[in-house]
Amino acid sequence: MWFSNQLLKWYGANKRSLPWRQTKDPYCIWISEVILQQTRVDQGLPYYESFLKKFPDIESLAAADEKEVLKSWQGLGYYTRARNLHFAAKTIIDSGGRFPETFEEIIKLKGIGEYTAAAISSICFSEPNAVIDGNVYRVLSRFNGLGVAIDSCKGKKLFSSIANDVMDKSNPGDYNQAIMEFGALQCKSSNPDCESCIIKSRCAAHETGTVDSYPVKTKKVKQRARYFNYIVIEGDRGCFYQKRSAKDIWQNMYEPLLIESNKHLGRNGILKSEEWLHVFGNQEDVKLVPSASLEHRLTHQTIKARFWKAQTNFCSMNTKSPLEEFAQEDLKEIPIPRLIEKYLELSG
Ligand code: SF4
Numbered sequence: 090m091w092f093s094n095q096l097l098k099w100y101g102a103n104k105r106s107l108p109w110r111q112t113k114d115p116y117c118i119w120i121s122e123v124i125l126q127q128t129r130v131d132q133g134l135p136y137y138e139s140f141l142k143k144f145p146d147i148e149s150l151a152a153a154d155e156k157e158v159l160k161s162w163q164g165l166g167y168y169t170r171a172r173n174l175h176f177a178a179k180t181i182i183d184s185g186g187r188f189p190e191t192f193e194e195i196i197k198l199k200g201i202g203e204y205t206a207a208a209i210s211s212i213c214f215s216e217p218n219a220v221i222d223g224n225v226y227r228v229l230s231r232f233n234g235l236g237v238a239i240d241s242c243k244g245k246k247l248f249s250s251i252a253n254d255v256m257d258k259s260n261p262g263d264y265n266q267a268i269m270e271f272g273a274l275q276c277k278s279s280n281p282d283c284e285s286c287i288i289k290s291r292c293a294a295h296e297t298g299t300v301d302s303y304p305v306k307t308k309k310v311k312q313r314a315r316y317f318n319y320i321v322i323e324g325d326r327g328c329f330y331q332k333r334s335a336k337d338i339w340q341n342m343y344e345p346l347l348i349e350s351n352k353h354l355g356r357n358g359i360l361k362s363e364e365w366l367h368v369f370g371n372q373e374d375v376k377l378v379p380s381a382s383l384e385h386r387l388t389h390q391t392i393k394a395r396f397w398k399a400q401t402n403f404c405s406m407n408t409k410s411p412l413e414e415f416a417q418e419d420l421k422e423i424p425i426p427r428l429i430e431k432y433l434e435l436s437g
Contacts, residue, residue, distance in 0.1 A: 092232070092288065093257040093264055099287045100267030103274060105130065108137065110266070115188040115195075115213040116147050122208045123174060123200075126222075127167045130273070136165055147188065150178040159342060159424035166387070166427060168339060173200025190214050212262035219252035220265045224272025229255075230304035231276060234293030238307040310389060317394040318354045319432070320346040320365070321380060322412070328420060329412040338387065339426045345396075346412060353395050368410040376400040381435055385428040396432055 104110065107130065109121035120140055124133040140161050144150040150158070155175060162171035177198040181188060189195045191214065196206035207218035219225075226239045229251055237244040257264040275282050283295050294300045322329040322345065330343040348354060348362045356377050359365055369375070380396040406412070415423065425433075 090257070091291070092255050093267075095287050096267040096271055097257060097260065097263060099275070100263065100270055104266070104270050105274075107134070113213045113262075115190075115209050117141065118209050118212050119188075119201075119205065120174070122205050123170050124165065126204070127165060127170070133165075136162075147178050147181050147186065150175060151182040155341060156422075156424060160422065163424050164427050164430065168342060168424075170200060172341070177201065192216055192218050208265060211265050215261060217253075217256060217258040217261045219249070219256045219261075220269065221248055221252050222269060222272075223278075224269045224276075225252055226304045227278060228268055228272045228276045231281075231294035231300055232288060232292050234297065234299070235303070236305050239304045240306050240308050244305075312386075313390040315390055315392050316350050316353050317392055318348040318350060318359060318362075319344065319394060319396045319429075320348070320359065320377070320399050321396055321432075321436075322346060322399045324414045326414055327416040329414050330420070330423070330425075331411040331413065334411075338390070342424045342426050343415075344426065344429050346399075353393070359397065368407050368412060370407065381432060383428060383431055383435070385431070392428060394428055394432075396436075 107121075109117055112118070121133075121137055124137050124140070127133075128136070143157070143161050144153060153175065155172065158171050158175045159168060162168060165171075177200055180198060189198070190210075192206045192210040195201055195209050196203065201209075204220055204222055207220045210216040211218050211220065226248060229235065229248055230239065233251065235247070235251075237247055239245070239248060256268075275286060281300060283289055283292070283300060286292065286295070289295045294303050328345065330345055331347075333339050333342055333344060346364060346368060348359060348364045350358065350362070354362065359377060360375065376399070378398045378400075380398045382396070383394045385392040385394065420433075
């Protein structure tokens with residue numbers, strides 16, 4: 090109890106005032122938890138506010154068009170999470186509109202894993218389920234001096250058991266928020282503030298001077314490089330974009346004509362590519378001008394993108410091409426990946 094009491098005391102004195110801490114509405118907590126899984130609080134806050142303004146409840150989210158949901162998520166990344174939120178909202182409405190109230194029911198919703206189910210069930214319904222995220226792993230591994238890898242099966246079980254043992258079961262919602270906030274503000278991954286730490290007298294890592302050794306991980310995230318050659322085709326009214334339909338990153342979002350290759354292509358490589366031939370055939374009267382190069386890192390892959398501007402005779406564009414023309418103002422309404430948004434910012 091000493092550990093949880095200290096964390097709750099620290100939380101009472103140090104917690105940030107955030108909108109999702111003023112409510113126990115499971116819809117709001119759900120949205121905040123999904124946003125915070127992929128971004129820092131200061132970056133996620135404006136997204137939380139604008140998402141709730143646009144979709145204030147489950148009904149409005151379920152009734153929305155997927156395009157609108159993706160547009161509201163634009164810039165946050167991990168778009169599958171937005172699609173899952175939308176899908177799960179429709180499931181809730183189809184089954185009567187009541188948000189499920191137990192961990193077992195909540196985790197059945199599409200896209201909700203153990204972390205989110207534990208967060209919602211503890212914060213909104215006072216169920217004693219410990220959350221385990223990167224902050225919790227860090228605090229528990231340092232405090233207990235645990236060298237078991239957090240990404241191993243053994244480690245996951247061990248940390249789950251310790252997290253549930255040490256939690257304050259009479260106040261699980263605040264306790265869960267306390268340990269995560271403590272990890273985010275005090276026991277940070279680099280430069281933790283050990284000197285002013287309320288639990289340093291019993292912290293194993295502090296005592297042995299091994300704070301930087303925790304948490305332990307076995308696997309390194311492998312980064313795959315992908316080469317995207319984007320052809321930005323400008324028409325009379327605006328720009329030609331296509332919808333990504335494959336089961337890949339950015340599904341259902343829009344982008345200019347894409348030719349993916351093993352390395353960046355030159356003009357000839359572009360004119361001979363399947364994608365180009367499908368849209369323009371063997372046209373030679375094409376002016377391709379290099380426009381910009383950008384690198385965009387995702388969790389497991391780095392996109393090395395090169396943009397070209399194309400000037401051609403658009404009358405001969407294949408009518409079966411997936412490209413659609415969008416006026417500049419309509420471009421603001423369609424969901425586009427952050428990489429394309431960065432390009433648009435750069436090219437004015
Ligand atoms: S003493 Fe340092 S390492 Fe230990 S819990 Fe406190 S901040 Fe974390």
